[in-house]
Structures are given as structure tokens and as C-alpha cells.
Amino acid sequence: MSEITLVSKEGTKIQISSQFSNLSGFIHNILQDYQQNEDISLASVSFINLQMILEYAVHHNFQVPQPPRCPITSPNIADNVSDPWDAEFVNRLNEDQIIDLVTATNFLDMKSLMDLCLAKIACMFKYKDIETLRKEYGITEEFTAEIEEKLKSDFPWAMEAESND
Amino acid sequence: MNSPIIIQIIASFLDAKTIITFSQVCKLFHKTMQIDSFWEKLYYMKYIGNLEIFGELVTGDLHMKPLNSSRKFLKLYQKGALRENNWSVIKGRFLPDSDIGLISMEIRENLKNPLLPLPMLRREAKNFTTLVQDSLGNAFGEPPMSGFNSFSEAETLMQVFYDIQESLIQEYSTNYHSSFLCKTRWQLKSKKSNKKYIKFLPKSKTLIKSKSFFVNDMVLVVKGLIKTHCTSVLVNLEKISEIKNFLNEYCIRWEAYSASISSLETILSPLCSIFNTIYDCYFPHKFRTPAFTICRLMIIIWKREVFNYVYDIIINGIVIVIQKLRENLEKNNSVNMDLLENDILLLSKTVQFIVDMSGNELTFQYIDHTKFPAEIFYLILEQKVERATQQYYLEISTLPLLVCKKLMKYDESFVSRIFLQRTSYKIKKMRLETLLQSYQSHYFSLYKEYGSFFNDELPTDPFMYTPFGKMLFNNDTSLTSTKKIKNFIEYIKVKNHANDIVEYNNIDGELEEIKKGLCDKDEEIEYVNEGQGFSLEISKEESMFFSLADDMDVEDFEKVAKYGFK
Numbered sequence: 001m002s003e004i005t006l007v008s009k010e011g012t013k014i015q016i017s018s019q020f021s022n023l024s025g026f027i028h029n030i031l032q033d034y035q036q037n038e039d040i041s042l043a044s045v046s047f048i049n050l051q052m053i054l055e056y057a058v059h060h061n062f063q064v065p066q067p068p069r070c071p072i073t074s075p076n077i078a079d080n081v082s083d084p085w086d087a088e089f090v091n092r093l094n095e096d097q098i099i100d101l102v103t104a105t106n107f108l109d110m111k112s113l114m115d116l117c118l119a120k121i122a123c124m125f126k127y128k129d130i131e132t133l134r135k136e137y138g139i140t141e142e143f144t145a146e147i148e149e150k151l152k153s154d155f156p157w158a159m160e161a162e163s164n165d
Numbered sequence: 166m167n168s169p170i171i172i173q174i175i176a177s178f179l180d181a182k183t184i185i186t187f188s189q190v191c192k193l194f195h196k197t198m199q200i201d202s203f204w205e206k207l208y209y210m211k212y213i214g215n216l217e218i219f220g221e222l223v224t225g226d227l228h229m230k231p232l233n234s235s236r237k238f239l240k241l242y243q244k245g246a247l248r249e250n251n252w253s254v255i256k257g258r259f260l261p262d263s264d265i266g267l268i269s270m271e272i273r274e275n276l277k278n279p280l281l282p283l284p285m286l287r288r289e290a291k292n293f294t295t296l297v298q299d300s301l302g303n304a305f306g307e308p309p310m311s312g313f314n315s316f317s318e319a320e321t322l323m324q325v326f327y328d329i330q331e332s333l334i335q336e337y338s339t340n341y342h343s344s345f346l347c348k349t350r351w352q353l354k355s356k357k358s359n360k361k362y363i364k365f366l367p368k369s370k371t372l373i374k375s376k377s378f379f380v381n382d383m384v385l386v387v388k389g390l391i392k393t394h395c396t397s398v399l400v401n402l403e404k405i406s407e408i409k410n411f412l413n414e415y416c417i418r419w420e421a422y423s424a425s426i427s428s429l430e431t432i433l434s435p436l437c438s439i440f441n442t443i444y445d446c447y448f449p450h451k452f453r454t455p456a457f458t459i460c461r462l463m464i465i466i467w468k469r470e471v472f473n474y475v476y477d478i479i480i481n482g483i484v485i486v487i488q489k490l491r492e493n494l495e496k497n498n499s500v501n502m503d504l505l506e507n508d509i510l511l512l513s514k515t516v517q518f519i520v521d522m523s524g525n526e527l528t529f530q531y532i533d534h535t536k537f538p539a540e541i542f543y544l545i546l547e548q549k550v551e552r553a554t555q556q557y558y559l560e561i562s563t564l565p566l567l568v569c570k571k572l573m574k575y576d577e578s579f580v581s582r583i584f585l586q587r588t589s590y591k592i593k594k595m596r597l598e599t600l601l602q603s604y605q606s607h608y609f610s611l612y613k614e615y616g617s618f619f620n621d622e623l624p625t626d627p628f629m630y631t632p633f634g635k636m637l638f639n640n641d642t643s644l645t646s647t648k649k650i651k652n653f654i655e656y657i658k659v660k661n662h663a664n665d666i667v668e669y670n671n672i673d674g675e676l677e678e679i680k681k682g683l684c685d686k687d688e689e690i691e692y693v694n695e696g697q698g699f700s701l702e703i704s705k706e707e708s709m710f711f712s713l714a715d716d717m718d719v720e721d722f723e724k725v726a727k728y729g730f731k
Contacts, residue, residue, distance in 0.1 A: 071177075071178055071183075071210075119178045125179060125186075127183075129186065133186075133190045134190055139190060143192075148189065151188065151189055155185045155243075
């Protein structure tokens with residue numbers, strides 16, 4: 001078996017190498033009982049996301065790439081991945097597109113691409129203060145002064161510690 | 166996947182500092198940050214993930230219940246971070262920041278990845294088989310190398326210590342300060358009321374400017390790094406559920422830690438030296454006490470933070486592996502000892518590492534003596550091994566003599582390689598008694614079956630007056646016993662089993678010597694050590710100071726100090 005047919009949410013069919021199962025746990029499981037020429041329906045993956053996923057898979061030659069650095073060391077994703085292509089790929093997307101892609105990769109059980117997307121989101125948090133984050137994400141809820149004080153007294157080490165991480 | 170899980174994954178890419186900021190943004194983020202499995206991942210990443218180590222992995226199929234501890238990884242992480250923070254508190258006090266940074270880095274690196282291969286032992290390996298035994302056993306010999314070898318800037322530390330020595334001694338002269346000095350010096354367990362003594366150093370300006378406490382604080386921050394390392398070793402051990410794997414992992418970690426002890430002794434020798442100088446100024450002592458060394462400090466920390474939690478598993482593990490080894494010997498007719506070699510090596514190493522925790526500078530001088538005054542851990546092990554051995558010997562004594570002899574031979578070959586002389590000697594006694602018993606029941610049942618036709622003209626056989634003959638006489642009080650025994654011995658000789666009689670007599674002789682407490686090696690050891698002023702028995706007060714037991718509490722210390730110090 002060399003090729004499989006994936007069907008997006010919209011019903012569009014795409015042919016791809018069965019090696020895609022190296023990257024996707026979902027496809028790997030499906031292929032255990034796969035009948036030739038059978039379509040694999042991906043009810044939660046849009047055509048656009050499927051195209052992006054396949055672009056990622058083809059670039060990495062259907063092999064699991066090196067995971068992003070953990071913890072990330074800079075707000076720039078390019079500094080945290082070993083393949084610059086990964087950074088370019090994820091930088092093309094806006095936040096909503098990233099979240100959509102995360103949902104699709106979650107459906108396909110594709111850890112490597114999901115980690116890349118989530119690492120990109122993590123980069124957005126790095127070096128930002130509380131107020132900026134609240135503003136960016138439209139968070140209006142406030143902690144009580146008491147809780148805020150407790151947080152400060154519970155974790156002074158995090159504020160003072162040398163960056164040995 | 167729901168959003169809290171996605172947030173958890175996102176958070177897992179962040180460092181601790183960003184996570185704390187992250188947790189203050191909203192309640193959902195805050196809740197995510199409280200999940201302990203999340204901190205567990207961070208803890209593993211920071212403290213265990215890079216715990217690189219050398220050594221081969223030994224595994225088996227003897228499973229056990231892993232150590233059951235309900236860890237709070239957030240707390241553990243917090244402790245580690247606070248201890249690291251303490252380094253910034255001693256910055257700028259007599260030492261340039263760069264030196265403090267270098268010392269901290271050097272200690273950290275030496276703990277995690279000590280300079281392997283291991284340094285050479287100073288005496289022949291047959292005396293002290295491990296680095297710790299070598300270090301403690303030679304404590305009264307040549308002083309350890311002083312100064313820093315690893316980086317030139319650190320010479321400053323040495324110089325700084327000597328420059329401020331006079332003023333430090335002045336400052337420690339108050340009782341208040343000297344009691345802290347004592348506590349740090351002897352690793353005293355604080356009384357409940359004093360429990361609050363700065364574990365995490367406050368960043369008070371007055372303290373930073375003061376010369377006082379500098380040496381104390383320096384020791385405390387060093388201790389902090391060592392403790393964090395030891396806790397991470399324990400956390401790593403806690404998850405292992407296979408016995409041999411557990412013993413092996415413990416051995417690798419302890420061996421590496423011993424190498425760390427060796428290198429840190431060199432790096433921190435100026436600190437110990439000034440500490441001892443100041444201490445001796447205030448506590449001139451009546452009798453010999455061990456010096457404050459990094460070796461003692463690190464052994465005590467290891468005992469408190471690792472060994473006390475695992476020794477039970479190690480000791481039971483050793484007994485179980487020995488039992489399995491013996492079972493294998495019993496089941497298989499032809500035994501390939503090479504196949505058992507790995508197990509024997511693992512056991513012998515593990516036992517030596519229990520010995521490391523059961524001796525001190527004085528007692529290690531008598532390590533090969535049959536009366537080596539081992540401390541509690543080795544005694545527990547010995548007791549359990551003796552009990553298991555007694556049981557095993559009882560079982561094999563019921564087997565045919567030939568099989569019993571063969572199994573005893575195997576047992577002898579590995580027991581002497583695994584345990585200290587004091588245990589091997591006790592087991593040897595058990596083995597000889599069992600063998601005698603086996604010979605007796607074998608030959609006496611043959612004797613009973615032996616017919617009643619005697620050749621009266623047989624000359625008296627010399628074997629009749631040996632222990633073997635005596636054994637037969639003791640079991641047969643009839644009037645014809647002499648004739649029967651004479652004929653029976655002749656019968657054994659004709660059957661070419663005279664060797665058994667010789668063996669029986671030899672065993673009996675050896676056993677008699679053991680019962681009389683005769684051991685040539687003991688005399689030699691006593692002669693050498695007494696000449697150097699080491700006694701096999703030391704006074705209770707003195708032993709308290711030499712003991713590497715996990716703690717001495719303030720009350721005990723004060724009681725002894727009354728008699729020992731002015």
C-alpha cells in the first residue's frame with residue numbers, strides 16, 4: 001500500500017503516501033484495518049488545514065522532526081526550532097489559524113505539528129507582563145488583591161531567581 | 166482535547182518565571198499552574214533530565230513495590246529555586262560576584278557530572294574498596310590537597326578567607342554566633358524552638374554587610390545545592406520497581422556522588438580550612454574529633470536526603486537477589502558461574518555502599534576485622550542475611566551429602582566476595598556446622614545400616630581417634646561399638662571415601678578455631694592499628710563525634726561538650 005485517500009470536512013479528496021501514518025496516530029490506527037481504495041474521512045479537518053498539514057508532512061519527508069526547545073528561550077520561534085522552515089511555516093499563520101490547526105492536529109493525533117503550534121503560542125507569552133497579556137487576550141476578570149498578594153508572596157523565587165532554567 | 170489541557174501544553178514550553186507571570190493573568194491560567202503533574206515535568210526537566218551518568222544498566226525480573234511517596238513537585242521546585250536564590254544573598258560579601266558564580270557553577274557541575282573516571286584509591290583496594298572508605302579511612306593521613314585546581318579565579322576565595330580570618334574569629338566570639346557555628350559544624354538537628362534558623366537566607370542589608378555568618382552562610386548555600394541534588398536522585402530512584410535495576414541505579418548514583426565528594430573536597434578546601442580554624446579557636450577540645458570536611462557534610466546529607474528513604478529497599482533487595490541466586494544454584498545441575506558474575510558484582514558493590522554508610526574515620530581502620538564495629542545499617546543487613554542463610558542451609562542440609570557439599574562450595578565462593586569479613590566469618594561458621602551435620606547424618610545412617618559381621622583381626626585405625634571416630638562413638642554407646650567402628654572405617658576406606666573422613670576432620674578443626682575466636686588476620690589488623698593509636702573500641706562520647714549517623718541533636722551535643730570542651 002503506497003497511497004491513501006483522505007477526505008476533508010468539505011468532502012475534498014487528497015491522495016497522500018501511507019507514510020503519513022508516521023506522523024499521525026489517527027491514520028496509524030486506521031491503517032491497521034484498512035481496505036485498499038477506501039476513503040479516510042476526516043470530519044474535523046478543513047481542506048485548508050489538511051493542505052497545511054500535508055505541506056508540513058511532505059517537508060519533513062513523513063518523519064517526526066526534532067521537537068521545539070523546551071522551555072523556549074526566546075519570544076522568537078525561529079530561535080526555538082532546529083529547522084528554520086518550521087518557524088517560517090508557523091509564522092505565516094495568525095493566532096486564529098494556529099488554533100484551528102491545533103484542533104486539526106489534535107483530531108489527527110499529530111503531536112509534532114501540535115507542539116510546534118503550541119510552542120509558537122508559548123513564544124507569545126514570553127517576556128510579557130500581566131497587563132499586556134490581559135489586554136492582548138481581552139481578559140477582564142481581576143484577581144482579588146488578596147489572591148494577588150498571595151501569589152507574590154508564594155512565588156518570590158520566580159521573580160528573583162537567576163535565569164538558570 | 167479541552168482548553169485546560171492545551172493551556173497545560175503551552176505552559177510546558179515556558180520557563181518557571183514566565184509561568185508565574187502567566188498564572189497571574191486569569192483564573193484558568195492560575196488553575197493550570199497549580200497542577201502538580203505539570204511541575205513534575207518541570208522538575209524532571211530541570212533537576213533530573215540532565216543528571217547525566219555513566220554506567221551499565223543491570224536489569225532483571227524481580228519486581229517490588231516502588232517507594233511510595235506523595236511528592237508535591239511544586240514545593241520541590243520551589244525549594245530548589247529558593248536554594249539557588251540564596252547564592253545571590255552571599256554575593257558581594259568579600260567575594261567578587263564572578264567568583265561566587267564560578268563556585269556555584271563548579272559545585273553544580275561536579276555534583277551532576279563528576280569528574281569520572283574515579284580517582285585512585287590511596288590504599289590497596291583490598292583494604293578500602295570504595296572512594297568514601299578510602300577518604301574516611303585515610304583522614305588521619307596526608308591532608309587533602311588544598312586550593313582550587315579547577316579555576317584560577319577561585320584562589321581569590323582562599324586569599325579572601327585568610328584576609329578576613331582575624332575579624333571573623335572576633336565576630337564569632339559571642340555565644341550567639343558560636344552556637345550557630347556549632348550547629349553548622351556538627352550538622353546539629355535544631356531544637357524545635359530554634360527550628361526557624363534561616364534555611365533560606367533573608368536578603369536583609371545588615372546581614373549582607375556583616376562579616377559574621379559569612380562562613381556559616383557559605384556552608385549553608387553549598388549545603389542547599391547538595392541537598393537539591395540529593396533530592397533529585399531520590400525522586401529518580403522512587404519510580405523504579407525492579408529490584409536489580411534499583412540496586413544498580415543506587416550504586417551508579419552513589420559512586421558518582423562519591424566522585425563528587427572527592428572533587429568538591431578539593432574545590433571547597435579553603436572553606437573547610439577556615440571553618441575548622443574558627444571553630445578550634447572557640448572550642449579547644451579535650452579529645453580527638455574529626456575535622457569538618459566536605460566529605461562528612463556530603464555523607465550526612467546523602468544519608469538524610471536519600472539513604473534513609475531507601476535503605477530498607479536496598480537491604481531487602483540484596484537479600485532477595487541472594488535468595489534467587491541460591492535458588493538458581495540449587496535448581497541447575499551444572500552452574501555457569503560466569504553467568505552469575507553480574508549479580509555477584511552488583512551485590513558486592515551494593516553491600517560495600519551500605520558499608521560506606523556504616524563506618525567512620527576510626528572504625529574503617531578495622532573494616533577487615535571480624536569484630537568491625539559496624540553501625541546500624543550494615544547490622545540490619547547482616548541480621549537479615551544471616552537469617553536467610555540459616556534457612557537456606559537448613560534446607561540444603563536435608564539433601565544428599567554430595568549435593569550439599571557442592572552447594573556449600575558455590576555459596577562459599579560468592580559469600581566471601583560479597584560481605585565483610587565479620588559476616589563471612591559468621592556465615593562460615595554456619596556453613597561448617599551444617600556441613601558437619603550433613604556428614605554426620607549421612608555416615609551415621611550408613612553406619613546403622615552396616616552389617617554385624619566384624620573382622621576381629623583388623624588393626625586399630627588412626628581415624629578412630631579423630632573427630633570422625635568420636636562422632637561415631639558418641640552416636641553408638643553399645644559394647645561392640647569399637648569393633649563396629651573399626652570395621653566401618655575400613656569399609657569406608659575400601660570404598661575410596663577416606664577423603665570424606667579427612668574433610669570431616671578438617672571441618673571440625675576449622676569450626677573449633679572459629680568457636681575459640683581465633684583469626685590470624687584480626688591480630689595483624691589490631692597490631693597495625695593499635696600502633697597508630699586507633700582502638701577497636703572508642704568511648705561513647707568520642708563515637709558521637711565520629712559517627713556519621715544522620716544527626717546529633719543539640720542536647721546530645723551539649724551533654725558531650727560539657728565533658729569534652731571547655
